[in-house]
Amino acid sequence: xxxxxxxxxxxxxxxxxxxxxxxxxxxxVPALTLEQIAGQLALAVDxxxxxxxxxxxxxxxxxxxxxxxxxxxxxxxxxxxxxxLPRFGYSEPVDTGAMVIERRISATxxxxxxxQVLGPTFDYTHRLLDPELAGDGPVAxxxxxxxxxxxxxxxxxxxxxxxxxxxxxxxxxxxxxxxxTRTPLEFPMDRQSRLQSLARGDEGYLLGLAYSTQRGYxxxxxxxxxxxxGRVDVExxxxxxxxxxxxxxxxxxxxxxxxxxxxxxxxxxxxxxGYGLVFGQSERKAMSMAxxxxxxxxxxxxxxxxxxxxxxxxxxxxxxxxxxxGFVEHLKLPHYVDFQAELDLVRRMRADFDKRAGGSQDHKExxx
Amino acid sequence: MTATDEPSPSDPRASRRRRMGIxxxxxxxxxKRLWEGLAxxxxxxxxxxxxxxxxxLRGRTGGGGAPFNVGEVSVTRATVRLEDGCVGHAVxxxxxxxxxxxxxxxxxxxxxxxxxxxxxxxxxxxxxxGLAQADEQLRExxxxxxxEFFTMVRGED
Numbered sequence: 001x002x003x004x005x006x007x008x009x010x011x012x013x014x015x016x017x018x019x020x021x022x023x024x025x026x027x028x029v030p031a032l033t034l035e036q037i038a039g040q041l042a043l044a045v046d047x048x049x050x051x052x053x054x055x056x057x058x059x060x061x062x063x064x065x066x067x068x069x070x071x072x073x074x075x076x077x078x079x080x081x082x083x084x085l086p087r088f089g090y091s092e093p094v095d096t097g098a099m100v101i102e103r104r105i106s107a108t109x110x111x112x113x114x115x116q117v118l119g120p121t122f123d124y125t126h127r128l129l130d131p132e133l134a135g136d137g138p139v140a141x142x143x144x145x146x147x148x149x150x151x152x153x154x155x156x157x158x159x160x161x162x163x164x165x166x167x168x169x170x171x172x173x174x175x176x177x178x179x180x181t182r183t184p185l186e187f188p189m190d191r192q193s194r195l196q197s198l199a200r201g202d203e204g205y206l207l208g209l210a211y212s213t214q215r216g217y218x219x220x221x222x223x224x225x226x227x228x229x230g231r232v233d234v235e236x237x238x239x240x241x242x243x244x245x246x247x248x249x250x251x252x253x254x255x256x257x258x259x260x261x262x263x264x265x266x267x268x269x270x271x272x273x274g275y276g277l278v279f280g281q282s283e284r285k286a287m288s289m290a291x292x293x294x295x296x297x298x299x300x301x302x303x304x305x306x307x308x309x310x311x312x313x314x315x316x317x318x319x320x321x322x323x324x325x326g327f328v329e330h331l332k333l334p335h336y337v338d339f340q341a342e343l344d345l346v347r348r349m350r351a352d353f354d355k356r357a358g359g360s361q362d363h364k365e366x367x368x
Numbered sequence: 369m370t371a372t373d374e375p376s377p378s379d380p381r382a383s384r385r386r387r388m389g390i391x392x393x394x395x396x397x398x399x400k401r402l403w404e405g406l407a408x409x410x411x412x413x414x415x416x417x418x419x420x421x422x423x424x425l426r427g428r429t430g431g432g433g434a435p436f437n438v439g440e441v442s443v444t445r446a447t448v449r450l451e452d453g454c455v456g457h458a459v460x461x462x463x464x465x466x467x468x469x470x471x472x473x474x475x476x477x478x479x480x481x482x483x484x485x486x487x488x489x490x491x492x493x494x495x496x497x498g499l500a501q502a503d504e505q506l507r508e509x510x511x512x513x514x515x516e517f518f519t520m521v522r523g524e525d
Binding site: 049050053054055056058059082085086087088089090091092093094096097100101102103110111115116117118119120142143144145146147148149154156157166167168169170171172177178179180181191192193195196199200231233234236238240241243244245246247248249250252254256273275277278279 | 381384385388389392393419420421422423424425426427428429430431432433434435436437438439440441442443445447455457459460461462463503504505506507508509510511512513514515517
């Protein structure tokens with residue numbers, strides 16, 4: 001039962017006014033610009049784009065500012081904004097093999113064609129706080145070295161030659177491409193719909209699940225075949241022209257996880273794979289996505305589904321942090337009537353209990 | 369579109385793809401500056417937009433397998449018609465309606481015999497060169513972080 005309760009309007013208005021004041025903080029300190037957020041807190045912005053499922057740096061930066069740096073709140077803002085826009089259609093599938101590489105590493109091949117290219121990474125830093133960054137000292141630009149242009153082969157293509165690794169994954173026979181934004185989730189899901197859910201899934205949640213597989217809850221013995229970060233062209237067909245045109249570039253992170261598989265009566269022993277593809281620079285998320293993708297393919301390989309990370313309905317139903325936060329946080333909204341009803345019920349049960357107990361032991365407090 | 373069915377350079381589709389790609393990727397400020405340098409201001413009417421919406425970006429499982437939806441990108445598109453009937457289109461990432469409309473006008477003008485040469489030489493070519501230079505810088509900065517493995521010989525033998 002819902003009963004309208006009035007009286008909070010002035011309090012809400014003043015709370016939001018106070019929020020705006022606190023968000024701005026000390027007026028003697030200059031306000032953050034969106035360029036500063038997008039440029040200097042770029043990875044926070046990337047996370048908001050990935051989990052907000054909207055590639056738009058400026059909007060994500062605005063959301064981070066409005067949310068006072070609360071990234072899940074920012075993701076919520078972006079998701080809400082998305083709903084106001086019309087849909088123009090689907091892009092052609094991007095070609096990550098043609099990526100302009102910013103980082104590309106493999107943990108399985110030392111000397112792979114195209115090389116190990118570290119890019120702007122936190123790896124190998126000492127994780128010591130740098131007091132210099134508290135100021136605004138001069139920063140050297142990146143070193144440059146002569147580079148080759150051209151396609152950088154994916155590690156999976158290199159291994160594929162020997163037939164020792166699973167192929168990329170054929171399209172479904174009906175050619176349909178599931179879209180979780182158009183049709184409600186239904187289980188079991190196809191792998192493509194799962195990947196769409198994981199691509200916008202919460203990084204922390206997926207990281208925890210991925211870690212659980214490494215600790216033995218659905219172990220699948222992973223190697224990082226390759227991680228690459230870079231810019232890819234997006235193309236869309238323009239109906240008036242009848243052909244595809246490039247509409248710009250996005251930055252993506254791709255992770256190819258290579259996993260062992262013993263083989264079965266039907267399938268020869270070969271490496272299997274998990275795949276991660278995420279907006280922006282986010283290799284922790286891409287790696288977690290790839291590990292969870294592989295774990296969720298357990299049934300496909302005839303593996304026992306024994307761990308949380310292998311349970312499709314569990315993983316996918318809880319990976320969206322906007323849904324999760326909505327349901328958890330709604331608990332703080334007024335539940336006065338629900339609670340009154342339960343309070344009445346517990347009082348009556350308690351009275352009955354006391355009456356029964358009182359039959360044998362008068363005035364004694366109810367046991368625990 | 370894969371490399372094998374890429375139209376040849378003389379194909380009008382190829383030149384349109386190139387042109388729309390440059391106009392989509394270039395910085396709005398650069399485009400405005402070069403356009404003002406051309407001192408063209410053709411009368412035109414808007415057939416569609418400029419309007420902003422969503423395009424669902426697709427990837428492929430494993431990089432080359434079945435297509436799947438990764439997430440949405442914001443896209444702005446515009447279609448204009450010049451007085452001579454030429455129609456121009458623009459589709460680009462982002463929400464810059466002014467840039468989209470200008471790009472559509474340039475697209476419509478670019479095949480006009482009176483303007484094609486100047487648009488190519490004074491607008492498209494410099495924009496393309498700027499984009500190529502930015503790519504080159506990114507490639508070179510990235511190349512400097514390439515690991516050069518060497519093996520250390522240890523022990524007596």
